[in-house]
Structure formats: C-alpha cells, structure tokens
Amino acid sequence: KNEVEQSPQNLTAQEGEFITINCSYSVGISALHWLQQHPGGGIVSLFMLSSGKKKHGRLIATINIQEKHSSLHITASHPRDSAVYICAVMNTGNQFYFGTGTSLTVIP
Amino acid sequence: EPEVTQTPSHQVTQMGQEVILRCVPISNHLYFYWYRQILGQKVEFLVSFYNNEISEKSEIFDDQFSVERPDGSNFTLKIRSTKLEDSAMYFCASRRENTDTQYFGPGTRLTVL
Numbered sequence: 001k002n003e004v005e006q007s008p009q010n011l012t013a014q015e016g017e018f019i020t021i022n023c024s025y026s027v028g029i030s031a032l033h034w035l036q037q038h039p040g041g042g043i044v045s046l047f048m049l050s051s052g053k054k055k056h057g058r059l060i061a062t063i064n065i066q067e068k069h070s071s072l073h074i075t076a077s078h079p080r081d082s083a084v085y086i087c088a089v090m091n092t093g094n095q096f097y098f099g100t101g102t103s104l105t106v107i108p
Numbered sequence: 109e110p111e112v113t114q115t116p117s118h119q120v121t122q123m124g125q126e127v128i129l130r131c132v133p134i135s136n137h138l139y140f141y142w143y144r145q146i147l148g149q150k151v152e153f154l155v156s157f158y159n160n161e162i163s164e165k166s167e168i169f170d171d172q173f174s175v176e177r178p179d180g181s182n183f184t185l186k187i188r189s190t191k192l193e194d195s196a197m198y199f200c201a202s203r204r205e206n207t208d209t210q211y212f213g214p215g216t217r218l219t220v221l
Contacts, residue, residue, distance in 0.1 A: 031208050033208070033210070035151075035212075037151075041145075041197055041214070041215050041217075042212070042214050042215065043151070043199060043201075043212040043215075045209050045211065045212065048207075048208040048209050050208075086150070086151060088151070090208075093164075094156070094164045095164060095166065096153035096166075097153070098150045098151040098152065098153070099150065100149075100150045101150060
C-alpha cells in the first residue's frame, strides 16, 4: 500500500516544454514536500506546501488539500532539470511518506 | 552557503558489524532526520530528533538502530549489527525552527557484505 502515488513514473521532454508531475496521497497531512534527486544521488528540497501555490524561478508547486493532490510544474524545461522528482508528505502524526519518484529527462 | 555534511561517503562493512554514520547539520538547525534509500527504491523515513531526543521513528527504526548527538555539532546513526538488507544510501537532513524546509546531506552509501 502506497500512501503517496506519483505520475508519471518516467517522463521525457524536449527542451522548452512545460512539464507537470502529479502526486496523490491518501493520508491526512500537515505538509507536502517536493524534492529533487540528482543522478549522483544528492537530494535538494524544492518546496514545502501546506496550502495553495508556491513559485520559485521556473518551478511552480500547487496543492489541493480537499482532493489530496499536488502538482509540480516546470516551465521552459532545460536539460539541467533532468533528475528524479520526489513527492513526500508528513502526516498529522509527524510520519513521513515518500513517493517512488518521477524520473525526468529533458532532451536538448 | 552552509550545508549538511556526512561522513564517510561510502562505508563497506561485514554483516554483523557495528557501523556509525556521521552527519554535521547546519549550525543553527534544531531538527534532525535520518532517511535511507535502498538502491532502486524510494526514500524511507527512519527517525527525527529534536531537543536531544527522538521525536518520531518509523517501523524500520528497530532496536538495531540508535541516534545520538554526542556534541554540539555531530548527529550520528548507529547500526549495531548490520544485516545485508541494511545496504542503502543513508541521508541526514536538518532544518531550523519555524520552517519545514529540510536541507539534505550528500548521503553515505553503506554496503554490507
């Protein structure tokens, strides 16, 4: 049983394309995180959301608490955006659950 | 820019041996975490630590695991008697008070033979 589901699992895009990665969760949450894991394994925190929408550069993250769904958008994608994007939630009991990640490849 | 550091980057050990993985969180951070990622699998939460005690732990974090903040800078994860299935990348993370943004270390790859 996966508390966090991501789609798609793999995504290939042409440079410049608009990208959307989706995350659905089944538990009550206090916060949702979007993380980026580089090919070398390092993890970077991109966003923490508890409601609404956040924007950082070309990245936008939204969350709909009622629908238990979040999306990560990348505008004007670039090959350096190639990475695994991970959705993780902290439930109301302060436990963390991670999605399996979406592997993004942006082709020049 | 301050960053979380972890040592060693790669640890190889024999099954049954004890290992200690070390993390130096960012200096003004008060919340500390350990995660693991078995090769090809998703990241899993192990434990969170605040005010010198465990705040939360997952089912994975059994009696073989322990965490400690032995001094003002280090945060360690000890595995008492390693098993083959403990082979994974172990990530440490930390965050400040009043924010949920966690900063991750580069990870320690543990290989149990």
